[in-house]
Amino acid sequence: MxxxxxxxxxxxxxxxxxxxxxxxxxxxxxxxKDNAYGHSIDIIASLxxxxxxxxxxxxxxxxxxxxxxxxxxxLVLAGESRADPRLSFAINSLAQITQMTKGTQVELKVDTxxxxxxxxxxxxxxxxxxxxxxxxxxxxxxxHFRSADELSSDFFWQKKRFEEVKRVVKERxxxxxxxxxxxxxxxxxxxxxxxxxxxGIAAYGYDELDCAFDKTDLRPVLAIHAKKVATKPLRKGxxxxxxxxxxxxxxMIVSTYNIGYGDGWIRASDKDxxxxxxxxxxxxxxxxxxxxxxxxxxxxxxxxxxxxxAKHFGTISYEVVTSLSSDIPKIIID
Ligand SMILES: *Cc1c(COP(=O)(O)O)cnc(C)c1O
Numbered sequence: 642m643x644x645x646x647x648x649x650x651x652x653x654x655x656x657x658x659x660x661x662x663x664x665x666x667x668x669x670x671x672x673x674k675d676n677a678y679g680h681s682i683d684i685i686a687s688l689x690x691x692x693x694x695x696x697x698x699x700x701x702x703x704x705x706x707x708x709x710x711x712x713x714x715x716l717v718l719a720g721e722s723r724a725d726p727r728l729s730f731a732i733n734s735l736a737q738i739t740q741m742t743k744g745t746q747v748e749l750k751v752d753t754x755x756x757x758x759x760x761x762x763x764x765x766x767x768x769x770x771x772x773x774x775x776x777x778x779x780x781x782x783x784x785h786f787r788s789a790d791e792l793s794s795d796f797f798w799q800k801k802r803f804e805e806v807k808r809v810v811k812e813r814x815x816x817x818x819x820x821x822x823x824x825x826x827x828x829x830x831x832x833x834x835x836x837x838x839x840x841g842i843a844a845y846g847y848d849e850l851d852c853a854f855d856k857t858d859l860r861p862v863l864a865i866h867a868k869k870v871a872t873k874p875l876r877k878g879x880x881x882x883x884x885x886x887x888x889x890x891x892x893m894i895v896s897t898y899n900i901g902y903g904d905g906w907i908r909a910s911d912k913d914x915x916x917x918x919x920x921x922x923x924x925x926x927x928x929x930x931x932x933x934x935x936x937x938x939x940x941x942x943x944x945x946x947x948x949x950x951a952k953h954f955g956t957i958s959y960e961v962v963t964s965l966s967s968d969i970p971k972i973i974i975d
Contacts, residue, residue: 643867643900643943644970647684651860655844656692658857662827663838670696670716670820672841673704679905679962680845680863681971686711688973689844698839702728716748716781716839719758729780733758738771747772748781748817753802754795755787762802765809781818781837782810790825792853825850828857847948847958863962864945865906865969867898872937881933882925886912895924896937903929905965906943907954915953918945 660666671694672678677685682704686697690711697712699705701720709715709727722730722745729746732738741747749768752759760768772779784803788795803821810817818836824843827833828850842849846861875895881887889895902908908927909915915923917934921941924933934941944950947958954961 642969643865643898643904644972645680645965646864646866646972646974647680647688648860648862648864648974649688650975651846652685652688652844652862653692655846655859655862656689656694658859659827659838659840659843662830662857663833666693667695668833668835668837669694669844670698670714670837670839671844672698672823672839673708674698674700674718674841675963676967678841678845678959679965679967681967682708684971684973696837698841714780722747731758731783732760732768732772735760735764735768735771738768738775738777741775741777743776744778746778746780748783749779751782751784751803751806753784753799753806753821755785755799757785759784762806765806769810769813769815779815779817781820782806783819783839784821786821786823786826789823789829790850792851796826796829824848829854842959845958845962849948849958861946861948863947865900865943865965866940867900867932867943868940869938870897870899870931872896880925883928884926887914887925887933893935894937895933895935897931897933898941898943899930900932900943901928901930903966904969906932907950907956907961907964909954913953915950917941917943918949 671689673682676682686708695713698716700718702717705715705717705728715728717730722741724742724744729748731750732747733750750759786799807819820835820837822838824840827838846859848857848859875889875893877889877891879889900906921934947961951958951961
């Protein structure tokens with residue numbers, strides 16, 4: 642199987658860049674959902690905590706249980722909940738409140754315009770009453786932006802609506818942490834005055850902001866390497882792979898490498914061949930466990946920049962990295 646390198650120096654570089662925006666590493670919650678965006682939740686949780694990160698966000702309780710010992714608090718975005726001093730649970734609807742166990746720490750998610758999860762602003766008072774009645778411990782109030790990465794007024798509109806939410810919560814004398822920023826929001830922000838950012842993709846090295854914004858120098862943490870399986874000479878006119886999509890334009894040497902779509906690598910069409918960051922072209926279709934490249938080098942760095950690969954495949958860096966199979970072995974490098 643191929644292997645993935647996780648670059649600790651790059652990860653820490655990115656966290657430092659984010660800390661410059663937040664003003665403190667104490668305000669960073671590292672988002673670890675979906676196996677830390679394909680980077681390995683165990684490795685990223687442990688590196689983040691070595692760096693001094695105290696907060697994390699996971700998709701569900703199972704992910705949180707696996708890594709909670711590294712952090713002061715882990716926010717669980719959805720699913721099952723339980724009372725645990727290290728865990729807090731996002732409240733995504735009014736109905737959810739009445740199903741939770743007394744003493745559970747919760748963070749109320751308010752829908753300020755994304756219309757995905759969270760209670761409506763009009764339900765805020767009712768939600769706060771219900772949380773109190775149920776004996777839950779409210780430690781946070783949060784929202785999520787629908788287009789922080791785009792140059793539009795939506796971001797400011799949602800921000801304003803969240804300010805109104807904060808006012809209502811503070812008027813009740815509730816002491817909670819407020820958070821709304823994801824990567825795009827913190828990368829574009831010039832001044833940050835909330836208690837926490839929930840940062841995912843930026844920590845992994847990608848700035849997905851519209852190109853109209855100033856770019857932050859971030860470095861990709863993950864790279865995929867594949868090892869050679871076999872080498873063979875190819876005569877001019879011979880074809881490679883399923884469907885024979887690649888026709889050798891001249892005599893050449895080609896080799897197969899041990900990664901394919903079964904490992905989560907995107908199966909691109911052979912009409913638009915993917916080229917590695919070192920300029921090596923894929924030849925023919927990607928197979929389940931194999932890819933073919935020109936040359937005979939013992940290994941190929943298939944991808945060192947998910948954003949570049951994503952552009953080629955017509956998707957986003959998030960999808961390229963989260964698609965990678967969790968059992969690809971990982972090595973930490975500096
Ligand atoms: C995934 C997620 C984030 C992190 O988003 P990035 O764009 O990767 O920084 C933040 N908040 C919530 C609620 C999320 O689901």
